[in-house]
Amino acid sequence: MALTAGTRVGLGVVVAAAIGYLVLSDTGEGVLEYMYVDQLMADVSKHEGRTLKVHGLVEAGSIQRKRGTTGDLKFVVEYNGQRLPVHYTNIPPDTFQEEGEVVLTGKLVDGVFESDEMSAKCPSKYEEEVGKATLVGADPKKGG
């Protein structure tokens, strides 16, 4: 390319400055640790109070929500035999259900996972039970 050396250096400096600014001003807010319930429970003290994402299966019969009742949602997520009580304070996704797979964002406070963000497996997965056989703890008879 027939650009002068000065132009090239100038362009390089501008690009480097822009990238530098962006990286330095990154608060790290979007980057979270993600783990399964058993990994979280393996070292509770390390994770206590930090915002993170937890992946697990909603324990059958653990959802304390009945139609038309007040109150926040309480349930238990489990994985590999480890259980974690959850206190959830937002609209649950429409696909939220017992024995369903969920990923919760929140903090572990006094042994309860306080969360206000949840994603549940999308309903495009009618075939869940086929793939689920590989997932430890899932009941293969019940699908999404």
Place this chain on the structure above:
Amino acid sequence: MLISTLGTICVLVLFLLSVATVALGVVGAARRSERLIEGSVQGIHGILGVAVLASMLLEYAFLSGDTSIQYVHHNSHPAMPVVYKITAFWGSLDGSLLFWVLLLSLFASLAVRANRQRHRVLIPHAVAILATIIGFFAALLVFMNNPFEPWLLPDMAPTQPKGLNPLLQNPYMVCHPPSLYLGMVSLAVPYAFGMAALITGHVDEAWQRSVRRWTLFAWLFLAIGLVLGGLWAYEELGWGGYWAWDPVENAGLLPWLTCTAFLHSIMVQERRGMLKVWNLVLVIISFFLTIFGTFLTRSGVVQSVHAFGEDPALAWTFGGFMAVILVGSFGLLFWRRRLLRSRHELESVLSREFAFLLNNWMFLICALFVAGATMYPTITQWSGLLAEKYDWYREVMFALGIYDESAWATALLEGKAMPWSRVTIGPAFFNHYMTPLGLGLLLLTGIGPLVAWRKTSTASLREQFIAPLGAGVVALLIAAFGIPLVRMDGEFEVLSGWGLTAFGLCGFTFWTLVQEFYRGVAVRRKNRPQSVLDALIGLVVRARRRYGGYIVHLGIVLMFFGWAGNAYKLERKLGIYPGEIVALGDYQIEYVGARATQDWQKDMITVELSVSRDGAKSGDLEPAKWWYYQLPDQPTTEVSRLMRPGGDVYASIADVDMSTGWTRLNLYYNPLVNWVWVGFATLLAGGIVCIGSKREEAEGGG
């Protein structure tokens, strides 16, 4: 049972026919045998025939409710409306692969037909490459994911239909996946012709002429798919937004980004004979990204709420195919590098070439960034799994300080889970980097048409930039002082640097477009007296590609205008009793009451909200929860919104206590959000204008 057998035979024939077509194309080209080449062309048309037959069989199975086929049982329900039975065809993995084959064979057949005479030398190679891609997907159908698979024993066939998810019964969901598929699949055509050009050494502009429209087509349908997905999320899911940087969304965005880059850079090659290698790189990457996207969404490699499930065998197969594509394509490119020298060199940074080059770099950086950030969680996971399995890898990680050796030793002793964790990348991270990149692209959208090819003189620069710069400054000032600052009990005061920048750039870019249209109209009216409207229409019709492009840019500006509103978004989540009034920005929202009703398929609880602004009533909101009788444990969230040019008041409910009327509401004020949809409609119109252009058109607009 019959359908299942016939379908399986079809799928098998599809695979064998693709293999035969590849062989005919390759041998025919090597021996220059017209007869064999003609055979391969017929082979492509034959593949289409069989693919249509297989698809019709699957549709028939759905419409007749043939639950002896596993796929049909899993994906349909007797009570489903017919349109959803039809779309259930591609509703899940196996069928979507067949749908992919159907579309690809249709496009291959059309592209071969259209170019058979004009680009004769390219045909056998293009046919062989297209048939290879079809063959790959057909092989998946035959060996791994046959949608016609019956139950192993006939008496295993269930009699009870499966539950039906009402979430997917939505017009957007009928259109959104097929649009994305159309876009993704059609990118195989430019790739096949690009590779054929490399193989034959005919790397002049001929191959591009035959694929420009295909790329435009792909680009349009990717955009439609992405926006419909966003609309669906916005209107159905109730979290107040439309884009969350989910891996599956990203999978559709990636090829769109590189497609956009390609549509710009081919203009540079047409006009100046530059960027030849680059254009081929973009075609390869775009196609690769469509396969990569399919891999992401279909193999369960990336954790996503939309993904189809974990399937390691499929992941490895796709991984192998992607490796072949990359090595083969870039190998060819390297082999032919001498043929791809530029005719000209870049002369100045104040040239349109340079603006295009910057635009391309930025699109590619966007794509690489999104791809990297999407894959990063998976990489951290693989790393952890590898470390659990292999000593040498673990040692390397300890040595690099990425994992803590003592923590691992402790965990091992105590028999606990290993102390590695995956890292997730959330929307905040994407937004932090993509916002400035997007705004940079918006700036280039404005600059591009203002600078001349080769070199812009200072005088012309001044003449071109003054008015748009003025408009940008005015827009910035209006945004900074004119937007009624959002008040909310003194709690909120929103001022966003990026938001203001976006408004300023929207003003600047908008004015460059106005200026271009104004000048064009003025010239036409000077040459021949006519009304402004006539002149405008004449202008667009005569140079469709250039002015169609400008209309697309106008759409982009409007979409950015809508996105800029996001910086001023308000959100309130609270529990209230009937009679209470909540402030949301300038709006007052009164909770009137809740009512419970039923119809034949569901129970409904509806919350009535009365919205007013400065004492004047604006309208009512009625967010609801529905319990379908089929799925009593999965209430659906029904969003309600008041649409205004200035923004949406958007409400959804989490919970209602019918005895006291207490409800927990999620309220959002989304300023300017509807401009995103308006901008998209404009973009669509511009794209259609472009697609209709004659390729010979000399106009090389921006």
